[in-house]
Amino acid sequence: MSRIPRPEVDLPRPQPLGGVDKRRLRAAAAALTALTALAATGLVAGPAAAAAPYAGPCALERTAAHHSEGLDSWHSGYPRPTKPLNAVMVFLSFPDWEPTTTPEELTADYFPATSRFFERASYGKFRLVPHPQREWIEMPHDSTSYAIKRDWNAAHRSAYLRDALKVADAHTDFSKYDVVYFVADPEAPGVDSDATKVVNFDRPMRADGTDIRRIVTVFEQHPPDRNVLAHETGHVFDLPDLYHRPADGEGDWDTYVGDWDVMGSQFGLAPDFFGWHKWKLGWLEPRQVACVTRAGDTRLTLEPLSTARRSAGAPFGAGGGTKLAVVRTGPSSAIALEARGGGGNDDATCTQGVLAYRVRNDSSSGGGPVQVIDSHPFTEACYGDSVYPPLADAPIQAGESFTVPGEKVRVEVEDRTASGAWTVKVTTG
Secondary structure (H helix, E strand, C coil), X not given: CCCCXXXXXXXXXXXCCCCCCHHHHHHHHHHHHXXXXXXXXXXXXXXXXXXXXXXXXXXXXCCCCCCCCCCCCCECXXXXXCCCEXXXXXXXXXXXXXXXXXXXXXXHHHCCHHHHHHHHHCCCCCCEEEEEEEEEEECCCCHHHHCCCCCCCHHHHHHHHHXXXXXXXXXXXXXXXXXXXXXXXXXXXXXXXXXXXXXXXXXXXXXXXXXXXXXXXXXXXXXXXXXXXXXXXXXXXXXXCCCCCCCCXXXXXXXXXXXXXXXXXXXXXXXXXXXXXXXXXXXXXXXXXXXXXXXXXXXXXXXXXXXXXXXXXXXXXXXXXXXXXXXXXXXXXXXXXXXECCCHHHCCCCCCEEEXXXXXXXXXXXXCCEEXXXXXXXXXXXXXXXXXXXXXXXXXXXXXXXXXXXXXXXEEEEEECCCCCEEEEEEEC
8 A cells, every 4th residue: 555645735616516617717727827836825715713712822823834733723714623523425436437346335444433533532522423425426527537646737636626516516415514525436447546635725615505615535445545534634624744745756755753643644653643733623621731831840740642531421531631741942833742652543553652743833734844853863663564663763761861952952751650641851941
């Protein structure tokens, strides 16, 4: 299976449902050159950020960067995953191929696994509810006519989405759904699994009286890459790509975060979301985030990020302990600390300890908004299983200390409690 991630794309709005307006098609084509410059900033036009749900000096401010890691506010153009959200799965076939799989089989490739991933990651605060359609809907043109591939020509992609929305609208009430998945027949001759990604529109599509701001286009093989739908759905919730695309397209993509967040790699051994992302999405309570502001020594106890506690009336609870510690290091940057254990979504991890990473609010998706700091820069671990062994042993172990390069921040893991939490001393200044 391919380990190469797929970035999002931003496109002008495809032709609205109904007839094809040639003047609009010409205008959209003329806009493609300008669109290239706009793609790095995400949605060209969109709702303003909502009122700030976060507070404190360690909450980096939102910037214009695409999927900014600033979390002092929530971008209201994205659904917020703090309640059940409904996702429709539309299955698209093509005239040049008779499907050999069924919608039920393809649904089972992704659910309930993806819903369970989010339920564990959110400590039960968020539930992704799938609504798979039962029949194939045939596209008007052969699969090969859309020239589907990884770095897809924008005109061909727009044509695909325009046709898909048109044929799906007769079968789908889009007003009922928060998330839209267009799942193509994986065995059709023109389908390329590397083309799976989220497509953002500079202006939303309108269907059934509702705005459609982004669509997840799924072209995965059967069975698909592990956790691929969790990764793509993360974009729907304003999370960035955390991998690093080499300038020539060759080389290692996982040098920024390795295994440590599904937004870096769907193949990671420890793919649970970073604590920073859980804070951003509203899954951590303010009391679970320790903001280190004073110079000198600060001692705290970090519960493993994946540890959940069952409680009355809910399947999971994050517990009352601290999950994330943050040291603000500048107007646009912070150092985050969290304990990574071997439970929940991280049950395949081969190392444990306190993970340190740098967060920047002014780096766009794919540009290194999060970078894991390697506390063992001369060794590696989990060779053959890890997506990037040099970062597989990045966590700081009990009895070890580490100074963050370029910062006056020193982290010492003093001990581990009987419950599995880590006691940590952070020294700043």
